[in-house]
Amino acid sequence: MELMDGTRLLANRCKRRNFLLGAGFLTGLTIASQWHPVLASSRFSGYPFSLGVASGDPLPDGVVIWTRLAPNPLSGGGMPLVNVPVRWQVALDENMKRVVRRGTVLATPELAHSVHVDVRGLNPDRWYWYQFQVGKEVSPIGRTRTAPASYSYTQQLNFAFVSCQDWQNGYYTAYRHLAEENLDLVVHLGDYIYEYGPQSGGPRQHNSPEIITLKDYRDRHALYKTDPNLQAAHAAFPWIVTWDDHEVDNNYANLIPEDNQTQEAFRKRRANAYQAYYEHMPLRQSSLPKGPDTLLYRRLTFGNLAEFNVLDTRQYRTNQPCDDGLKPRCPQAFDTNATMTGSEQEQWLRKGLDQSRSRWNVIAQQTMLAEYNFNSSPGVGVFNVDQWDGYVAARNRLLSFLNQRQPSNPVVITGDIHSSWVHNLKLDFNNPNSPTVGTEFVGTSITSDFPTSFIAPSQAALINNPHTKFFDGAYRGYVRCNLTPKRWQSDYRVVSSIVDMNASVKTLASFVVQNGQPGAHLN
Ligand SMILES: [Fe+2]
Structure with a gap:
C-alpha cells in the first residue's frame, strides 16, 4: 500500500535510520532512489506545500492524492537533490481524526518532488479527506470522493x-x-x-x-x-x-x-x-x-x-x-x-x-x-x-x-x-x-x-x-x-468579469438531454 508512484525509477535501498521524520508514523517498507540520499534534515527555505494538494481519477475503491514539495515554487522548486519521505493520511472526517489509510512515500528529485499516492482500500461513493506532512510542516487538507461501486444503481x-x-x-x-x-x-x-x-x-x-x-x-x-x-x-x-x-x-x-x-x-x-x-x-x-x-x-x-x-x-x-x-x-x-x-x-x-x-x-x-x-x-x-x-x-x-x-x-x-x-x-x-x-x-x-x-x-x-x-x-x-x-442538465455558469477578483457568477443558459433522446433542449 505504501509503495506508490515512481517505483520504476526507484530501488529499495533506503535504511530506516535515515529517516528523522517521526519514525512512529512510518509504516515499514519504504522506497528510496538509488541515485539520491534521503533528506537528513527537514528544514526548508519556505513552506513546502506552496502548490496545494489535489486528488484525481476516482475509482470505487481508491483515488490518487497529489502534492509537490516546492518551498521556492517559481524557480525550480527550491528542494535539495535528495529523496524526501512524505507522510500521507486519509480520513473519514474533515478534522483528520478518523484516519483509515496512511503511509509514507518518497518525493524524489527525478519527479520534482511531486507525490502521487494511489490510495486503495477505500469504500465506494463517499467523501474522504487527506493531508500530507513533511517534517513538522503539514499541507492543507483536501477533500475527495470515491466513485460508486461498479455498475451499482446510481441516482445522481x-x-x-x-x-x-x-x-x-x-x-x-x-x-x-x-x-x-x-x-x-x-x-x-x-x-x-x-x-x-x-x-x-x-x-x-x-x-x-x-x-x-x-x-x-x-x-x-x-x-x-x-x-x-x-x-x-x-x-x-x-x-x-x-x-x-x-x-x-x-x-x-x-x-x-x-x-x-x-x-x-x-x-x-x-x-x-x-x-x-x-x-x-x-x-x-x-x-x-x-x-x-x-x-x-x-x-x-x-x-x-x-x-x-x-x-x-x-x-x-x-x-x-x-x-x-x-x-x-x-x-x-x-x-x-x-x-x-x-x-x-x-x-x-x-x-x-x-x-x-x-x-x-x-x-x-x-x-x-x-x-x-x-x-x-x-x-x-x-x-x-x-x-x-x-x-x-x-x-x-x-x-x-x-x-x-x-x-x-x-x-x-x-x-x-x-x-x-x-x-x-x-x-x-x-x-x-x-x-x-x-x-x-x-x-x-x-x-x-x-x-x-x-x-x-x-x-x-x-x-x-x-x-x-x-x-x-x-x-x-x-x-x-x-x-x-432520466436526464442530463448542463448549466453554463459564467462570471461577470475575469479582471475583478470579486466577480459574481450566474447561469447564462441551461440545456437538458432526456434519456433515450439525443439532442439538447433549452431548459
Ligand atoms: Fe485554450
Missing part, C-alpha cells in the same frame, strides 16, 4: 467541466465559485497552462519567456498552481484531467510543432512538457511518461450512471490540413487516413462504447466535434481545421458508429474554443433531416480569450448551422452538469 452525479486557463488573461474567479458548487467531480479538458512568454494587456503576466526545457515547464505549472482559487478547486473535489495543445505548444500535432523546431528538438520538448504535466497532476502511475510518450486516454466509470471516455487528441493526431486556421477546406481535410486520436485510441473508444453498461456515455475531449461553418453567407464554407472540421473522415467514422451501434446516450464534452456552444450531433450535418446521434456541450474558458471581434460573425453564422442550439462568446466560466437516469 454532479460534475463540472472546465478548460483553458490562460494566466495572463484574467483571474481564476470562476474557480472560486466552482469550489463552492455541490459537485462530485471536476473534469479538465486541457490548456491547463499556456506556453507563451509574457504578454501585456492582461491583469497578470507570465514570469518567463516561451517554455522549452523541463525546468521551464515545471516553473510554469508551479506559477499556475500558486493561484489560491485553483488550489481551492483542486482541494474541494477529485479531478479528471486531460490535455490539449498549450500544455506543450500551440496547435501541435503529434511530433509536429507550431514553429520551426526540428523533430528531434520537439521530441525533447514534448518529453519535458509531458513529464512536467504528470508531475503536477493527480494522475495514476499508468500515465507516467516514457520519454516523449504518455498514456493519458483512459476510462472512468460512475456506477451504472456515467462512463467517461477521456481522450487525447494531440499526441497521435495527423498534421492539420490546409496549414491550419479558419478557412475553406482543402482536399486533405477529407483524407481518410487523417486522424485525431490515432487508430489504437479510436478502436479503444469504439470498444468501450460498445461494451458500456452506463446510462450516459461521456466522451471528454478537446476540440469541437460538431461541424461549424463560420461563413454566414451562402457559398463556400469556412471551417476551423484544427477542430474535427479538419478531420472529416475520422468524425464521420465516429458519428456512423454512434448511429449504427447506438451506445446509450452519447454526450461529448469539449473545451479549446474559449466560448460556449451546444450542438446536436448529426449523422450528416448537411442534412437537417439526418438523425441526431448524440449531443455536444462545449464549455467556455476559465480565462482564455475569445476575441470580441469573432463574436458577431460566429453569431451570424448560426443561420448556416441549424444543428447548433446555442453560442456565446462574451463570457468565461465553467459548465455544471447534473446527471440522473
